[in-house]
Amino acid sequence: MEACCCNLEVDVNGEETFMVDKSVITQYSNKFARLFGKSSGATGKLKVIFHDFPGGAEGFELMLKFCYNNGTADISPSNLFLARCAAEYMEMKEPVADVSNLLELTEKSLQEINYWTWSDVLIALKQCQNLLVLDCSVMVERCLDTIVGRLVLASEASPCPSTSSTDSSWIRFSCDSKSTESAKTSFTRLTWWFEDLLFLSPLLVAMLVKSMLARKMDHVLISRFLIYYQKAKFSTSTTNEKSKIIEMVIDMHSDMDLSCVPCKTLFGILRVTLGLNISKCSRNKLETMIGSQLDQATLDNLLVPSPYGISYLYDVNLVLRFLKAFLRRGNGPVTPIRMRKVASLIDLYTAEIAPDPCLKTSKFLALATALPDSARDSYDEIYHAIDMYLEVHAQLSQEERMKICCVLNYEKLSPQACLHLSQNKKFPSKSAVQALISQQYKLKNLLHVTPSTSSYNDSPCSSSGAAQKVKKDKTSEEVVLYAGNFDLSTDNEKLKAHLQGMQWRVMELEKFCRKMQVQMAKITKSKASGNSYTKSLPKLCS
Structure with missing residues (x-):
């Protein structure tokens, strides 16, 4: 450029100063056209200072090349987002004169994203992450959607996609239908992309996972990726960065189907949060997921x-x-x-x-x-x-x-526990009494069926039922037999005497049931010898 044409000095973020021709820049930038339209009569050199130019000196230089090359530029995945952000910042949406539009040029290049290699998409996304601004969020989403689309296609096209190659024009697949590799190995091969996406910030990972969930990718696989990402990033992160990462991991898991997230995984996340100052909202989400x-x-x-x-x-x-x-x-x-x-x-x-x-x-x-x-x-x-x-x-x-x-609940204590409690000096005496009373009620229920209400002539199962009662009573009898060993106060002597009386009634009932069993055996034997048709007793009645 000739010295006489460099009438504008531009300081870009304090990184570098550019001497440019004001008239050339204003043809393409509405921001400059609006700015210098008010000072068209000014003489001498002017100076503009930018403090937040996206991409810094590199982004401004790319924009300058477009202006000085008559509205042409070599746009590629490696500089697409840099050019896009510069165009947005300089308000190059519509040309001031009849000239090319940088923003329109980047849009045409972006439409060809489906033909980019996997490596190109990653390079573009890395640059996009460094230049993440509000105006660029749509392009970020399109780039992430492209990645998710390819991962979905990979999982649908082949059960065992191969490791990606940065030199390929597409994601390559390698699957032998006769392969006998284990399910674990097959699943591992589905995770080939985990390492490639570790460069993403927690913010972009959250956007990526939301896109995956919208496309109904396998929640188990997504969870595995999040845990892999968290473990890999923690080794080089500060305490504050670790908190942001684990908050993102928790928030993303809360949007998943919890039936696909093992309880072990959630407790693993919980262990990681110990000692980290994460938000109350994220902590509540994690505790709710575990509790569920x-x-x-x-x-x-x-x-x-x-x-x-x-x-x-x-x-x-x-x-x-x-x-x-x-x-x-x-x-x-x-x-x-x-x-x-x-x-x-x-x-x-x-x-x-x-x-x-x-x-x-x-x-x-x-x-x-x-x-x-x-x-x-x-x-x-x-x-x-x-x-x-x-x-x-x-x-x-x-x-x-x-x-x-x-x-x-003394009624739900076993006889052994009640016996132990009644002799346990650490427990109040009232507890010992309540334990014995609960056993007394159990015995009353067992003794509710008396000999006068049983008729073994009417039903062969009657004697068996009584026998079963005796078997149950034996368990309760064990408690009654130990009544003499209980260290009860004088006020409980009546209860002790009553329990001993119940012991006697249990023994009498047992004798009666033995007699019924002998009589039933005789009846069964006589029927078997006198009738051509014999009906075997159910096992419970034999």
């Missing part, structure tokens, strides 16, 4: 250390939030089977944390009472947890001990 499939968790999953500053050994509040999420929503309806699984898990957890000397009574009770009574068929594990808790917290008052024991 709590029935798939294990005891080891729940043993999460308490946050810094909390005296408890394990994070009890976290588990309580899981329970709240499970009861509120759940992964589908909270069926009785799922409820019992969770109850069994929580009982194990309660027993595991019971020896913690710092565990407050309120937290212990909150765990023990979080689920309805119908969720448990047996309270033996809860009794075990209370026993350990009282052992460690010996300083508790009698009132506090009784409050804890109110958690128990």
Whole structure:
């Protein structure tokens, strides 16, 4: 350029200063045309300072080449987004005069994106990520959609796509229909693109995953990619960057079908969040996802250390939030089977944390009472947890001990547990009495069928039913036989005498049932010898 034509000095982001011809630039840029239209009579050199020019000096230079080459430029995937952002910034949407339009030229090049190589798409996306501005978001989406489209096509065209080649003009496939490779190897070959997309920022990964979900890509594969991305990026990220990455991973998983996301994966994410300052919104999403499939968790999953500053050994509040999420929503309806699984898990957890000397009574009770009574068929594990808790917290008052024991449903305690409780000095005497009373009620129900209401002549199953009653009574009898060993107070002597009387009645009933069995055997034998047609008794009655 001749010196006399360089009448405009442009400082681009403090990186570099350009001396340009004002009249040439204003032919193509509406921004300059509008700016210098007010100072057309000005003499001498003018200076313009840009602080946020997209692409910096490189982007401005590319725009200058277009202007000084009479509206022509060599646009390729490697500089398309740079030219596009410069054109948007310089307002080159419509030519000031009858000249070419840089924005229109980039649009034509973008329309050929389907013919780009996989390598070209990645190069363009890398540049796009560096120049990510609001005006460029549409082009970012088109580039990401192209990537997703090719991944969808790859998964549909062949069950085992090969590793991509940056030199190929398309994604190559290699699949032997007679191959005997394992399912694990086949799935691994579906993840060939994971490494190629590690350069993406968390923002672009979120946009990519949303596009994948819209195109109904396999959620299991998407989840695998997110975990792979998180692990790979963490090695070189700062604490703040790690928080942003894990928040994105959580947010994307919350949009997926949770049946495709293993509970183990969610707990793995949870472990990563420990020590990171992630947003409350993301943390709530993660806890809700885990709580919705709590029935798939294990005891080891729940043993999460308490946050810094909390005296408890394990994070009890976290588990309580899981329970709240499970009861509120759940992964589908909270069926009785799922409820019992969770109850069994929580009982194990309660027993595991019971020896913690710092565990407050309120937290212990909150765990023990979080689920309805119908969720448990047996309270033996809860009794075990209370026993350990009282052992460690010996300083508790009698009132506090009784409050804890109110958690128990004595009718759902096994005879062995009731026997142990009645001799357990750590429990209040009232609990021992209640345990014995519950066993008494069980015996009353078992003795409800008396000899006068049974007729073995009418039904061959009658004697068998009585025999079954005796078998059940034997279990209850074990509790009654130990009544003499119970350390009861004087006020409970009447109960002791009553239980001993019931023991005698159980023994009498057992003798009566033995007699019925002998008589039934004789009747059956006589029928077999006197009749040509004999009907065998059901197994339960034999």
